[in-house]
Amino acid sequence: MTKTLHLAEIIISNNKEPIMGGGLLIVDSKIVLIGKKEDFGDLNSFQGKIIDHGKSLICPGFINLHTHLFYSSLNLIECPDGLFPWLEKLIDKTTQWSEKELKLSTEEGIKKAISTGTTYLVENTPSNLSAEMISRYPLKATIGLEIFSSDEKEAEKIFLQSVKEITQLNNHLNGQDKSCPYTTSRLEFTLSPHAPYNVSVSLWEKLMAWLKENNKPLLTHLEESPQEKIWWNEKSGPALKFWEKIKKLDPKLKYWKRYDSGIDFLNKNDLLNENIIATHLSQINNNDLNILKTHNIKLVHCPRSNYYLNNGTANLKLWNKLGFLWGIGTDSTASNNDLDLLNEARFAINQQSIIYNNQISAKEMFAAMTINAAKILGKDSEIGALQKGLSADFLIYDIKNKSGCTYQDPYHLLIFETNNSEDLKEVWINGNRAWLNAPILNKM
Numbered sequence: 001m002t003k004t005l006h007l008a009e010i011i012i013s014n015n016k017e018p019i020m021g022g023g024l025l026i027v028d029s030k031i032v033l034i035g036k037k038e039d040f041g042d043l044n045s046f047q048g049k050i051i052d053h054g055k056s057l058i059c060p061g062f063i064n065l066h067t068h069l070f071y072s073s074l075n076l077i078e079c080p081d082g083l084f085p086w087l088e089k090l091i092d093k094t095t096q097w098s099e100k101e102l103k104l105s106t107e108e109g110i111k112k113a114i115s116t117g118t119t120y121l122v123e124n125t126p127s128n129l130s131a132e133m134i135s136r137y138p139l140k141a142t143i144g145l146e147i148f149s150s151d152e153k154e155a156e157k158i159f160l161q162s163v164k165e166i167t168q169l170n171n172h173l174n175g176q177d178k179s180c181p182y183t184t185s186r187l188e189f190t191l192s193p194h195a196p197y198n199v200s201v202s203l204w205e206k207l208m209a210w211l212k213e214n215n216k217p218l219l220t221h222l223e224e225s226p227q228e229k230i231w232w233n234e235k236s237g238p239a240l241k242f243w244e245k246i247k248k249l250d251p252k253l254k255y256w257k258r259y260d261s262g263i264d265f266l267n268k269n270d271l272l273n274e275n276i277i278a279t280h281l282s283q284i285n286n287n288d289l290n291i292l293k294t295h296n297i298k299l300v301h302c303p304r305s306n307y308y309l310n311n312g313t314a315n316l317k318l319w320n321k322l323g324f325l326w327g328i329g330t331d332s333t334a335s336n337n338d339l340d341l342l343n344e345a346r347f348a349i350n351q352q353s354i355i356y357n358n359q360i361s362a363k364e365m366f367a368a369m370t371i372n373a374a375k376i377l378g379k380d381s382e383i384g385a386l387q388k389g390l391s392a393d394f395l396i397y398d399i400k401n402k403s404g405c406t407y408q409d410p411y412h413l414l415i416f417e418t419n420n421s422e423d424l425k426e427v428w429i430n431g432n433r434a435w436l437n438a439p440i441l442n443k444m
């Protein structure tokens with residue numbers, strides 16, 4: 001049994017008010033007590049290790065609800081022409097990648113995520129390679145195997161294949177298979193039908209039923225770009241050109257009727273349920289948003305990716321008004337500058353203020369990156385806050401150079417006064433130090 005008491009100037013627990021001069025007691029991988037320093041008794045007779053982090057701020061690890069780590073060695077692909085021309089460029093850049101390059105790219109993403117305070121992420125990937133790479137690092141993840149298949153006739157085959165693949169991944173990487181050196185129970189596997197326009201009705205039905213039965217989230221992209229609407233309404237535009245180029249257009253023309261939107265397609269085919277975690281919604285109309293609400297669908301906002309691909313931005317004011325549970329994601333570095341959730345949070349707050357005159361507080365945004373994200377994943381009894389019984393997944397920020405007056409509002413201090421590259425000192429996952437920003441010592 002390992003017992004460690006972490007002391008810090010400020011602790012943000014998420015369920016209570018921030019604690020000034022606090023301690024966090026960890027036994028093995030779990031939190032057993034959080035409180036004021038005094039609550040831990042006479043520290044001279046404390047049985048266990050004490051780490052005094054001094055002028056530091058401790059908070060729960062961040063949860064990135066939407067990434068594609070697979071593309072992490074790419075930098076932002078500039079494409080003001082929108083989603084489908086961007087996808088074309090993405091495919092051009094990556095189709096020739098070898099298995100080794102794909103693995104290295106994923107590894108780069110894992111490091112970028114952990115070193116900016118992400119302890120849990122939701123990965124969308126067409127390949128099991130990223131799952132294998134993530135399993136080698138302390139990071140926790142929900143990994144959705146991305147599915148693309150528009151041909152109705154293929155539905156049964158693709159469904160069986162996909163279920164087989166994630167079952168194998170689960171057995172191999174989640175501790176069932178003793179021959180695998182990277183066994184872990186930090187990963188959850190699920191399926192990710194890429195978007196309504198990329199998966200046939202029959203396949204949607206099968207995936208939906210299976211995920212519901214197995215109580216797993218269904219990850220999908222929804223109402224991301226204006227170009228999707230043109231496709232649904234007119235069966236023309238850049239999407240059509242793109243599918244023609246990659247030879248995926250025929251089944252879409254053969255099987256798919258016209259709809260008002262992707263949500264209209266899902267709704268009319270009875271494909272909406274509360275297992276869905278939908279990302280983007282930057283182009284959703286009010287009617288569709290209300291439909292999603294009646295099905296209790298959880299939403300993910302990726303403001304920088306939407307901005308760089310010229311896809312508009314979600315109206316968080318309306319999301320809040322309707323009572324949606326929402327979190328944030330960075331998407332991949334192919335449509336963003338980094339995988340840093342603090343940068344994403346600041347961008348979101350600023351953008352909401354400019355575009356919708358919507359003032360989101362640092363506290364609210366912090367919840368979206370932690371506790372609310374955990375609720376979306378149905379994991380709030382494990383992660384997202386610092387409280388008794390939860391996993392010891394936390395971040396330590398150096399605040400000694402911050403003005404004392406910023407200590408008054410720790411959420412504001414964290415979101416607006418802190419930079420991961422300068423101030424993040426340590427990342428702990430499951431009670432172990434997963435990352436350390438060690439100063440580089442000059443050799444004598």
Ligand SMILES: [Zn+2]
Binds near residue numbers: 066068124
């Ligand atoms: Zn995405």
